[in-house]
Amino acid sequence: MATSKQVRLDYRPREWQQECHKSRKRFTVLALHRRAGKTELAIMELIDKAMKFRLDLGQFFYIAPFLKQAKAIAWARLKQKLEPLRQVSAVEINEGELSATFQHNGAVIRIFGGDNPDAMRGVRLDGVVIDEVAQIKPEVWNDIIQPALSDRKGWAVFIGTPSGINLFSEIYYRADGLPDWHAGRYTVYDTNAIDEEEVARLRRDMGETSFSREYLCDFSAAGDDQLISLSEAEEAARRVYTARDTDGLPRIIGVDPARFGDDRSVIFKRQGLQAFSPSVYRGIDNMELAARVAAAIESWQPDAVFIDAGAGSGVIDRLRQLGHDVIEVPFGGKATKANLFVNRRVEMWSELADWIRAGGAIPNDKDLKQELATPVYWYDAAGKRVLESKDDIKKRLQGGGSPDLADALALTFAYPVSPKNPLDQHRAKTSRREYDPYAGR
Known part of the structure; x- marks a missing residue:
């Protein structure tokens, strides 16, 4: 790399770095192990593109989760790489603004921390x-950087080491199959670093687990605080049971009505160790959702229907008006094992986790697998298990991430259920008699 004065910069990319530079698209996501050389790769990508930029007032950013981190990781390295240019007055370094301005075209590289997102607002x-990326606040990308790239169709490179389910894993998996995105993964055995x-x-x-995550770039390696790992969800998605395996076991439906505009209403069926493909709806009201649930009840004749009471009161009321016996489940209500769990939701999710480890089979749905591996847990002062809330998950992930599918599946574990006997099933079809799913427990 050289300027018009043939000043050479000290960069001899390894084979994997050359591959990254050549294979990048407008949006490039690179999962790299610790000490791979990803910061040098990133800095040289910025320098190369800024030096070659042909439009006016080019703006290029390097962003780390914290400003102090950005200064420690990138600023000194950027200045070191640009020192040959500074000596011939080809670039101006501004310590106060943490910026480097190229004299031949006016392009600027600036260093920022994600802990002060407002400092980056309003730029092109x-x-x-x-x-x-795993440590970056999702709104930095979603609300600030992504819109700022739209004017001149700017590019983005995301680099990092996997660390559970977060913004990094979201965009890494989303990149697969999109024409303007590229995802790459380089383990410690790929880089020879x-x-x-x-x-x-x-x-x-x-x-x-730590080695798999830090050096093999394994997004599925469970974090210490993950209730269900992505690898466990992947394994559950590979299992399939036949009707003979589930025959005679109780049929259960879980319904998670949408709470907000971006959320989805989900109807999930499960019988024994087999969970079936969910029905997912956007933008439907309570009456329409109730009609969809009623249709599922009529066609499948479940032994129990559990509905989230927090957002489903209208659905529950309508179904009862139609003569269906449904059970409301307050996610924030008292757990049946109140000495172990802080509320009903964490208890249901814990039952779901145990079911998966006992051989539960789920649909091979990417969103469902991601959602199952998303919530983290901890213990409160009383030693009770606490699960990350929906609202906190949505804040942590990229402007969304609400685990609607997984919550609907978790609802199928609200209470133990006994199967109806054949006489009860016949009567239910003809007279809609009330049925107590907990009888005979």
Whole structure:
């Protein structure tokens, strides 16, 4: 890389770095292991694109989760790479603004921290590198950077190491199949950035999960606070049971009505170890959802129907008017095992997790698998398990991420259910007699 004065910058990209530079698209997501050299890759990508920029007032950002982190990781390295240009007055360094301005075209590279997103509002961006994406607040990308790239169709490179389900995993999996996106993954065995003996030591001394996440870039490796890992969800999606396997077991429906405009209403059926493909609806009101649930009840004759009481009161009332026996479940209500769980929702999710580990089978649905692996948990002062709320998940993920599918499946574990006997099933079809799903427990 050189200017018109043939000043050369010190950069000899490794084979994997060359591949990243060549394979990038408008939006590029790179999962890289620790100490791979991703910051050098990012800085040189910014320098190359800024130096070659042909339009006026080019703006390029490097963003890390925190400003202090950005300064420590990137600012010193950027200045070091640009020192040959600074010596010939080809670039101006501004310490106060953490910026480098190229004299031949006026393009600027600036360093920012995601902890002060307002400092980046109102700009027109031509390119950006977002580092350690797993720790970045979702609104930085969704509300600020993405709109700023629209004016001149700017580009973005996301780099980082997997760390559970968050903004990084969301965009990594979303990139698959989109024409203007590219996702790449480079493990410690792909880059040769770390000595082989040291890699062997790390594998020996680190826990399997930590090594898989930090050095094999495994998004499915469970975090310490994940209730259900992505690998467990993937395994559950590969299982399939036949009608013979579930025959005679109770049929259960879980219904999670939408709470807000972006949420989905979901009807989920489960029988024994088999969960069936859910019915998902957007933008329907309570009356229409009640009609869809009623149709599912009529056609499938479930042994119990559990509905989230928080957003489903209208649906529940309508179904009861139609003569259907449905059970309302308050997510925030008292758990049946109140000494173990802070509320009913975490209890249901814990039952769901145990079911998956016991051999439960789910539809091979990417959104469902992601949702199951999304919530984190912890314990309160009384030693009760607490599960991350829907609202907190939506804040943590990219402007959404509400686990509507997974919550509907979790509802099928609200209470133990006994199957109806054949006489009860016949009577239900003809007279809609009331049925107590807990009889005989």
